[in-house]
Each structure stands twice: as structure tokens, then as C-alpha cells.
Amino acid sequence: MDNTLAIEVRNLVKRYGNLTAVDNINFTVNRGEVFGMLGPNGAGKTTTAECIAGLRQPDGGDITVLGMKVGPDTHRIKARIGVQLQTAALYPLLTVREVLDLFASFYPNQKKRVNLDELVALVDLQEKAKTYTKALSGGQRQRLSVALALVNDPEIIFLDEPTTGLDPQARRSMWDIISRFRDQGKTIFLTTHYMEEAERLCDRVAVVERGRIIALGSPADLITTHFKESAIEVQTPASPADTILSNLPGVSHAQRENGRLTLFTVAVLATMAGLMELSESGQVTFKDVTMRRATLEDVFLKLTGRRIRD
């Protein structure tokens, strides 16, 4: 086995009754890499993460973590990984420091003891160290949950939807914390359904839908592979704008959603000029023109015909 690989997943299959949650997935995660699984709820991201972490028994395939086979070596693997689960309710009547202390005791054979006070500082919970966990806000609880995944100084950290349900500010602070882990050289396996999160944090992203990987690569590569174009969004009624605007110079294709038309163009200036002409002649009425680069969201939309958060 290649020593630079942190995780290797081969032909992974997991079924729940008639539903195939994970349908023959293959990928590898390099050491020191932030690897993201991006997809809508129910796409199989969490199930994949749980199979790798040894929480669920796969119905088929092989998983290797840090050179050890999941299954026979699960117990040894658990000592070297850290897992943060989606729901983070933890011993409501213990303090932050007590829960960390408790979880640290589960790893008796650690070579290097993690300084728990530093860990509390790392997730910005210094002022809450003596607070019962039930009194924490959603964001603080989530940060504690992430800190718990670090008490054994793990080589791989699994973060399952770490920012779901958080307000924008709490989300940003969580991103900062995850970036710190990345800077420490940890391997991070992350699942999310937030495009922005995947784009900002991940070195590579696997886009999943219905238990299959439909695209895999760095966010930038994914976008440039699927979109050579830039995107111009206009708010306009469908008829007759769609036909006319789709035929503007430079436009390769157009997508309509929620009263807005997105034009993908290889020649931004030519398309913009065309739009202005139409506006002045009064042929088409539109407002609120925005220009942006294509995003992972566009990639997902193009590949699946729907948005991630439907």
C-alpha cells in the first residue's frame, strides 16, 4: 500500500433494505489533504464516512485507513482517527473541560499527550471551559464536538457536516478552525452540502449524488473542466427572453431557475454589449444583472439538473 495514502476506498457498497445508500464508490485520500464529499442530503456522504470510521458494516468493498483494513483492524484504527458526528449532544451536565478529560481517557496508549487547555483554546472555548455543555450555543457545541475529535492527536479527522445548522458567523469561525488543522498538516475528511465550504476548505472534492461519485477533483479543476465560461445572471420573464438571450454573442448555454436566467459565456464583453442593446431597444425587459464566475453549485446543477439544497 502506498504510504502517502491516508484512506483508500474500493468498490464500497452499503444498502439499507432496498435502498442502496452507497453504490460502488472508489476514491483515495492523500495524507495531509483536505478531502470533501459534497452532495445533497441522502446522497450517501455520511454513510461513506461512517463506513470508513468503522461505525457501519459495509455490504461490499474494501476500505484501508492508514494502511490498516477496516473490519479486522477497526479497533487499532479508532485509536488513530478522530470523528465528529453530525449530532453533537454530549453529556449535558458535564462541563466542556470535563467532557474533554473524559474522552481523553479513552485513549490510554497515546504516545503524545494532547494538552487539553491548548485544545480548548484552539476551538475558542476558553471562556466556556467550566460551562455545562447543555448551556452552549449550537456553534460552541459544534466546536466542542470537533475538539473531542482531537483529544487523541489523530492522523485523520472526520468532520460530518461540521457547519450544518450554524449561523453565518459561527460557520466562518468553524472554517477558521478547520483551516488551522489543515495548517497543522492533518488529513481531513469532510462531508458537506455547502458549496462555499467545499470551495474554501477542500483540496479535492468528490461530488456525490444517489450514492455515486459524479465528479472528483480540486474545486478549481472541477469548475474549469465543466465551465470555460463566466456566468451572467439576469432577472427576466421566461418569454421571449430565453430564446433571444441564448442567442447573444458568446453564450454557450443558458439555465433558468427561480425567475432568473443564467447565461454562460466565453466572451463576457460581447454578451454584455448585446444585453445593453436589447435593453435600450426595449425588446426584452430585465433587471438586476450580476456577473460572476462559475461555482461548484453550477457544476452540480449542470451534472444533475438540480441544485444541492432542494
Place this chain on the structure above:
Amino acid sequence: MKAFAKMFTASLKEFARDRTAFFWTLAFPILFMLLFGAIFGGGDSTQIQVGLVVEDQGSAGEGLAQAFSNVPVIKLYRGDRETELAALKTGKRGVVVVLPAGLSQSIGSGQTGQVEVYYDPSQQMSTQFRLAVVQQVLEHTERHVTGNTPMFSMTPKTIQAERMRNIDFLVPGILGMALMQLGIMATSQPLIALRQNQVLRRLGTTPLPRTTVLTSQVTLRVLIAVAQAALIVLVARLVFNVQMTGSWLVLLGVVLFGGLTFVSIGYLIAAVARTEESGMAIAQIINFPMMFLSGIFFPVEVMPKFLKPVVTAMPLTYLGDALRQTMVGASALHPLTLDIAVLGAWLLVCLALAVRFFRWE
């Protein structure tokens, strides 16, 4: 071992900081005992509160009054007919004996003296006993007056070494109730919560063995059971002067064993119930019938016949019996070994089912 100690301390802290759990397991049984003790435990249950109304002016009236006051089990009150009957109605007298005017004349003229005895028929059980005592006094006096030598003399004897008061009967029952509730409610509820909150799943991502999770929890519960027992025995002794008659070591054994049995039932509830609410419902379905039918508060003899099979099957029947004979030396329903054997059977069956059906997520 360190993980076990930490898990144990964590559960202990959670228990001590959860005021609801703390109240129900430690304070409630004590309050219950104080309340029950205040209501039913005041008097000696073998002492009969007799109201005596002497309307007769002659020697027979005074003689009978003297005879009643000589009987040790009778606490005698004297008053007029109206006040004594009122006292009977409010339960302050067990029985009221009226010696009507002209009683002495009737007896003097060779007629049978009519003594009126009032009692409350709703108090059936004890009334028969009280009437028997009054009858006894009258017969004894009669023989004395008529000069017949009594054919029998009766020495009252109880089947117990010491006379049992209501409170002596109650205290082991309250301890039994506390052990049951610790097992079926205070064990199943936190466990279901840990599973519902995914804490058990989260623990599953660490190398911590599952056995450590279970053994630390069970150890804590059993130690709480011992603390409960100590507290109840102590308060019973200080407040109601309930003396322990049996061996402390045997009591400790019975408490540990009974606690363990009900903790295993609590685990079975946690295995079967999906949510805390359904767990509570199941616990109450078990709790209520056991509390009232197992004989911990009411003697098993007064239960209707058709309930006998239920009473016989309940583990609390045997724990209550074991505690009662160990603590206050009450006459046993079953030998202690049988009590322990039945509890052991319950323990094994529930444990096996709990292990079989327990879900970690």
C-alpha cells in the same frame, strides 16, 4: 481502568447534577417515608383505642371500667356518649363501649346486662380483632363477678419476637420501592437519553470498549442503591426508632442483589424503548402494579384471589419479603433463599434479554 474510573465519575457527576434524578432516587423515598410514617405510623398498631362511656351509676359500671383499664393493649378514653361516638367517626377510637344506665340493676336482678359496642364496619379487618378483645374483657369480668373460676386464662402472644408497628412494616417496603424505581426509572431514562443524543454512537468511534460503558453505569447504580438503603435505614432509625433486627451483611447482600435485579430490568426497558417518553411509559406500567400489588405496603393476604398469580410472579414481592424479614424480623412469606432464588431468576432472564435486544444507536 482509567477510562472506567473516568466514566464512573462522569456518570456520578451527571447523576448528582441532575436535580430531578437526585430528588426521585434519594429525597423522594425519604419524604414518602416521613409522610406515611406521620399518617399511619403514629400509634402502636396492636394498641386499641377504646372509648368508654359509663352511664351506669352502679358498681357494675365502675367494675367494668376498671377491667378495661387493666388491659395493656387497650388505650382507654372516657367521655360522654356524644363525644366518644364523634371520636369513633373521625377514626380516633377503634371501638366505643357504652355501659348504659341501669346496667347494675339488670345484673343485680339476675338479668343479662346489655353492653353496647360501637364500631366502624368499614374497618373490617381490625374491627374483628378489637371486638374480640372487648368480648374477652367482658367475659373475664363476668366470671370474676359471678364467682366462676375462669376455665381458661389467655396470655396474649405475638408471632414476632418484637411487636410490629405500622412503620416497621412500611420501612422495608419503602426501601423496596426505592430500589425498584432506581432500577426501572433512574437507570433506563439516562441510558435512553444517551442513545437518543447519539452519545453512545459517539463513544463507539473511540477505542473505549462497550463493556466499560456498561460496567461503569451498573456499578454506579448499585452503589446508589446502597446509599439509598443506608439513608432510609438511618432516617427510619432516627425519626421512627425502627431497629434493625437482622444481620447488616445479609441486608447489604439483599440490597445489592435486589438493586442489580431491577437495574437489569431497567436495561431491558432501555433495550425495548426507542424514546425517553416510551421508556417512561413502560417503566410506569411496571412501577404502579408492583408498588400496590407486591405487598410492600399492603399485606399480600388482603389481595383478591384472582391477583394471586400476578403477586406471585412479581420480583418486588420477593425483594420486599427479603428486606422485611432481614430488617425488622417480620414473619416471612417465603424463606430468604427462595426470595433470593426468584430474584436471581429475574436477574438472569432480564439480563439475557437486555443483552440480546440492546441497541447502541
